[in-house]
Amino acid sequence: MRVLVVGAGGVGSAVARIIARGNLFERVVMADYDEGRARRAIAGGGDRFAAVKLDASDEQAIAELIRTERCDAVLNAVDPRFVMPVFRAALTAGVTYLDMAMSLSHPHKSDPYRQPGVKLGDEQFALAAEWERRGLLALCGIGVEPGLSDVFARYAADRLFASIDEIGVRDGANLVVEGYEFAPTFSIWTTIEECLNPPIVWERGREWYTTEPFSEPETFTFPAGIGPVECVNVEHEEVLLIPRWVDTGRVTFKYGLGEEFIGVLKTLHKLGLDSTVPVQVGAAAVSPRDVVAACLPDPAGLGDAMSGLTCAGTWVRGTGKDGSPREVYLYHVLDNSWSMAEYGSQAVVWQTAVNPVVALQLIDSGTWSGDGVIGPEALPPEPFLELLNSHGAPWESEERTPGSTVGTGHGRS
DSSP, rough: EEEEEEESSHHHHHHHHHHHHHHHHEEEEEEEHHHHHHHTTTSSSSSTTTEOOOTTTTTHHHHHHHHHOOOOOOOOOOOOOGGGHHHHHHHHOOOOOOSOOOOOOOSSOOOOTSSOOOOHHHHHTTTTTHHHHHEEEOOOBTTTTTTOOOOOOHIIIIIIEEEEEEEEEEEEEEETTTSSSOSSSHHHHHHHHHHHOOOEEEEEETEEEEETTTSOOOOEEEEETTEEEEEEEEEOOOOHHHHHSOSEEEEEEEEOOOOHHHHHHHHHTTTTOOSSEEEEETTTOOOHHHHHHHHSSSSOOOGGEOOOOOOEEEOOOEETTTSSSEEEEEEEEEEHHHHHHSSSHHHHHHHHHHHHHHHHHHHTTSOOOOEEOOOGGGSOOOHHHHHHHTTTTTOEOOOOOOSSTTOOOTOOO
16 A cells, blocks of 8 residues: 655654554655655654645645556645645545545534534535445544544444443543643644534434533543543534434533633633634744644653653443443543654654544454444444554443443533
């Protein structure tokens, strides 16, 4: 397989290191608007790797690069603003497409905290028939969340439950970054987008609806010593993907942000610094959100200052195969010290990056296949979970006493 990776940031660089370690794929082209960054991302990878300069907003240039390099698959590792140009370029060039975040949402104009407007992924699903007609696969949301979380949902539905009442993706960590007053461990541009947009929830009979940001706070106890963390509703792709392929009564995504992080986000919003609309500053027109991102440290470079664990997982409540009530939390915990020692990548970006690599391996072998625009929960989960373990950081599951999970469901705390 010949792979084009668009975006040589933290996740793209981690993808390159994982591929190099595993001696995977025939050729990997790392493309970025900063060719120097692309070269740094593939340093030490060997002759199979190449670095090129590419503007991820230039659909025609992306399609031309795919053809020139004879790529079989494109992995989109840039932020969600550039999903559609890369997505359309892959369709134009006739190759497999993967991403870790879907096309952007736009709030309902008159009732944003009750009704969805344009939902995450709507622009991509609008082209699903064309992908199907051409027999091409667009596998969307195949990072860790979305991605592994969706695979967990499919596995639970297939292997653990007779029926499912609720699926809740829950993300928490005890990561500490020394030497910084405020240092997000993932893209602040994307974090602002996810956290300040109206969160979306899915319920059987009601379908998708939105709420106020940071709604339904709950305390969720994470494994591996992380412990109880307050989590709140956040807009995320799993809520748009899981109900399409998994039969359940409710789907939510809640993120353990912490009081300080929520306070910072609220202040940015109050000051208009979350806006993506350029403002005139002297002779320059700049987006306030881009300024915020430029002022904060690059998350990819924080690994040496970070310590602790990050946990991504899927909590499932329903009726087990034996007819009894059951609750299970399927999860992936990563220690920053391990990912830094093994790969030189901090925990959050490595945990995101390993999942599309696993997916590419399965597509390359023919184990995963399909056409149209689909999510990870549309494909068999067992091969994915088995192969994930081979990369050195295995997934786990935890049985929980039915009804004992603190704060689950509708915001109990």
